[in-house]
Amino acid sequence: MSLQIIVLAKQVPDTRNVGGNAINKDGTVNRSVLPVIFNPEDLNALELAFSLKEQYSGSVITLLTMGPPRAAEIIREGLFRGIDMGYLLTDRVFAGSDTLATSYILYMAIKKIGVFDIIISGRQAIDGDTAQVGPQVAEKLKIPQITYVEKIQSIKNSKIVAERRLERGVEIVECELPILVTVNASASECRPRNARLVQKYKHAKTLFEKKIGSEIYTDLYNIRPYLNLVEWNATDIKADNKQCGFSGSPTKVKKIENVVFKVKDSRRFNSSDSQIEEFILELIKNHAIV
Amino acid sequence: MANFFLDNASLKYHLRHNLMKRIVELKERSFIDKNRFDYAPVDFEDAMDSYEMVMEIVGDIMANVVATNAADVDRLGSRVDNGRVQYASGTSRNLQIVTKAGLMGLSMPRRFGGLNFPMVTFIMASDMAARADAGFCNLWALQDCIITLYEFGNEQQHNQFIPRVCCGETLSMDLTEPDAGSDLQAVMLKAVYDEKENCWRLNGVKRFITNGDADIHLVLARSEKDTKDGRGLSMFIYDKRDGGVDVRRVEDKMGIKGSPTCELIYNNAKAQLCGERKYGLIKYVMSLMNGARLGIMAQATGISEAAYREAVIYAKERKQFGKTIIEFPAVYEMIANIKAKLDASRSILYETARFVDMYKILEEIAKERMLNDTEKLELKKYKKLADAFTPLGKAMNTEYANQNTYDCIQIHGGSGFMRDYVCERLYRDARITNIYEGTTQLQIVAAIRHVLTNTYLNAVKEYQEIPLISKLDNFGQKLLRLVEIYKQLVEKVASTRNTEYIDFQSRRLVECAWYIVSGYLLLIDANKNFNEFGCSAVVYINYGESEVKKIQNLIDTFNIENLKFYKFNCDN
Numbered sequence: 001m002s003l004q005i006i007v008l009a010k011q012v013p014d015t016r017n018v019g020g021n022a023i024n025k026d027g028t029v030n031r032s033v034l035p036v037i038f039n040p041e042d043l044n045a046l047e048l049a050f051s052l053k054e055q056y057s058g059s060v061i062t063l064l065t066m067g068p069p070r071a072a073e074i075i076r077e078g079l080f081r082g083i084d085m086g087y088l089l090t091d092r093v094f095a096g097s098d099t100l101a102t103s104y105i106l107y108m109a110i111k112k113i114g115v116f117d118i119i120i121s122g123r124q125a126i127d128g129d130t131a132q133v134g135p136q137v138a139e140k141l142k143i144p145q146i147t148y149v150e151k152i153q154s155i156k157n158s159k160i161v162a163e164r165r166l167e168r169g170v171e172i173v174e175c176e177l178p179i180l181v182t183v184n185a186s187a188s189e190c191r192p193r194n195a196r197l198v199q200k201y202k203h204a205k206t207l208f209e210k211k212i213g214s215e216i217y218t219d220l221y222n223i224r225p226y227l228n229l230v231e232w233n234a235t236d237i238k239a240d241n242k243q244c245g246f247s248g249s250p251t252k253v254k255k256i257e258n259v260v261f262k263v264k265d266s267r268r269f270n271s272s273d274s275q276i277e278e279f280i281l282e283l284i285k286n287h288a289i290v
Numbered sequence: 291m292a293n294f295f296l297d298n299a300s301l302k303y304h305l306r307h308n309l310m311k312r313i314v315e316l317k318e319r320s321f322i323d324k325n326r327f328d329y330a331p332v333d334f335e336d337a338m339d340s341y342e343m344v345m346e347i348v349g350d351i352m353a354n355v356v357a358t359n360a361a362d363v364d365r366l367g368s369r370v371d372n373g374r375v376q377y378a379s380g381t382s383r384n385l386q387i388v389t390k391a392g393l394m395g396l397s398m399p400r401r402f403g404g405l406n407f408p409m410v411t412f413i414m415a416s417d418m419a420a421r422a423d424a425g426f427c428n429l430w431a432l433q434d435c436i437i438t439l440y441e442f443g444n445e446q447q448h449n450q451f452i453p454r455v456c457c458g459e460t461l462s463m464d465l466t467e468p469d470a471g472s473d474l475q476a477v478m479l480k481a482v483y484d485e486k487e488n489c490w491r492l493n494g495v496k497r498f499i500t501n502g503d504a505d506i507h508l509v510l511a512r513s514e515k516d517t518k519d520g521r522g523l524s525m526f527i528y529d530k531r532d533g534g535v536d537v538r539r540v541e542d543k544m545g546i547k548g549s550p551t552c553e554l555i556y557n558n559a560k561a562q563l564c565g566e567r568k569y570g571l572i573k574y575v576m577s578l579m580n581g582a583r584l585g586i587m588a589q590a591t592g593i594s595e596a597a598y599r600e601a602v603i604y605a606k607e608r609k610q611f612g613k614t615i616i617e618f619p620a621v622y623e624m625i626a627n628i629k630a631k632l633d634a635s636r637s638i639l640y641e642t643a644r645f646v647d648m649y650k651i652l653e654e655i656a657k658e659r660m661l662n663d664t665e666k667l668e669l670k671k672y673k674k675l676a677d678a679f680t681p682l683g684k685a686m687n688t689e690y691a692n693q694n695t696y697d698c699i700q701i702h703g704g705s706g707f708m709r710d711y712v713c714e715r716l717y718r719d720a721r722i723t724n725i726y727e728g729t730t731q732l733q734i735v736a737a738i739r740h741v742l743t744n745t746y747l748n749a750v751k752e753y754q755e756i757p758l759i760s761k762l763d764n765f766g767q768k769l770l771r772l773v774e775i776y777k778q779l780v781e782k783v784a785s786t787r788n789t790e791y792i793d794f795q796s797r798r799l800v801e802c803a804w805y806i807v808s809g810y811l812l813l814i815d816a817n818k819n820f821n822e823f824g825c826s827a828v829v830y831i832n833y834g835e836s837e838v839k840k841i842q843n844l845i846d847t848f849n850i851e852n853l854k855f856y857k858f859n860c861d862n
Contacts, residue, residue, distance in 0.1 A: 192351050195344045195392040195405055199329035202343060217332065224328060 002058030041122025098249035103136030295349025373536035375503035395456030403456035420592025425548025502552025534559025545718030805834030
């Protein structure tokens, strides 16, 4: 059995290295000043796809990413590690998309791709931490979803058995294909870039990049067609412009607040049962724990 | 994310040496592979760019996987279970990741699944591997054995073994025996031709075999009945898939615990002859050892790098008497010396690797077509230089790794003696480097020939022709004076024609050669990139000068008659 796998990945600002001017006045992230990286949990998703491909020979991994032209880097990174192909969804009308608009655009692109058995994405992106895009795509495609996946135990007879990592343990679930899964950071780490693939794909570029780049290796793009990265715009995926970008995004950021917990007062308890009981009752009463 | 390639500007500097243009052109045979392999470079810049990108992968894996596993691997070591080696879990993981990254078979031709990368890049990967975990560096660097199989094995053997190595199978070279260490002529492992099965059979014991449970072994064995010396030895390939070799024990060692050192029992093990009979030691093992020595030079350099980094981190953090200790002259001088010896090690390492690349690639080309006159001259020149620089650099870099890790602990004070800090592992790991693949004492034996026949002096002449920037003039002058002292010392010792006395002083003469050769190399580095190497050049040349003058004092005032006081007298 071979699988058609689609991986959803996002280029995100490296929020672990945030400078002073990282947030715009309107509360959105100032992407231009932050270095960008492959969203960490999307790398876990990618590894899950690779391990499926190793188990089910003949499987094909297609990577889908939406973003500005420089997000082509995500496709290259995927190629360096072993995906078969990738599409960059890029268009001015996509700018400012919230999770609703993003999932719509991804949904339209997946419809254009057509066949798939499993869609894998990271649980959430580190720039928004919403964990909504994966589930919304599944809803739009009207397929089941398994979130917080750490491991896929098996895929047999069109059924998948997966382990979900939850707060208090592991849940094992079974479901019909096709399906969408979102993957936790606790899943296997992504394999490194591969030395042969890096050399094979390092010149891979989108049309946009070829226009602005140097013209040294232009003839290569005819000889090695796989070096031409595919971009899709709104028209290519037949998207309704109104449902994309700002106009398709009901989310408006009102205010960003930096919440820091501070010690107000401190009290001492001894370790007797009555003292502990008294303390717990007080916490329940204060709604500190429920 | 940490990256041992990107955080170390000196690596990119050495990768970008002028001679690389020639090396790459030869290695890529004018880029003929570009039409056959989708990952082959199309021109020089493309190749260099690929090297950098692949070194970046190595730097990533070494920093984020191998280095983080190193402490556990050091504590767990490897064990033997039912005749087979069980690696520490971290070691298995390291091997798995390196294989998935497609790094195995780095230097092999593409038709076998290799990357066709030059020796310089392979050595650079070893340099980074050793910085992460010197024990793992051995498992990585042993893939170098495949070069010997490629050089001397036949087409069938190439097809059988090289693709497997490129897919991640490991190698070992089985040379040492209980009674044959430095003296490999005494090897006894018996090879007998089995007429019925049309193959060779090996019987006997090998000892101290690094990664002795590898998938593919190169074995030195006695194929010629009734012989006792090196001319009775041949080289064999043993394939673990055939069975017949068991691991009797894994040594409990002081350091490099991630690299299992095995005692092997050969019980009628099936083997293939590699190359011609009787050339085992005199030709093939010499080639194998030269490669391995270069590998150990890299290992020592990587350990020095780690020691330098650990020393700096600690000295900048630790406060005593109201100051960080790095502000005290006693400490900053130690750190400056570590850095200078590290940079000197790295300079001679890559200089040697380039020489090896040049002659090995030309030798390979000579099998495909006639070399032209320029190429013939190049081959001769670089083979001789590689021959001279390998023992010199092996002795120097491994002694420096020991000194640097020793000083690194000293900077840590009492804390450095505790297992909480990395430096104690580095110290233990460094200790083997000047012993295995030929002790320093044996490197001196190989290097003294080149002292007496002026190979180093001739090499230095080329370095002297490079015009220096004005702020380095003084140091160029200093080195010129050291060269004069060196010439006098060599003349003085050699003119005695007393073999024992020459042997007695040879270590000192070889040391003078290394201060001069690596002093010049660092001077040239500083000349090209003063910001990166200026301090080290100054510190190192000062240091070298004081060492050469100590040696000068001893040799100048030494009375040969006094040699007797040094000799151990059994009657005493």
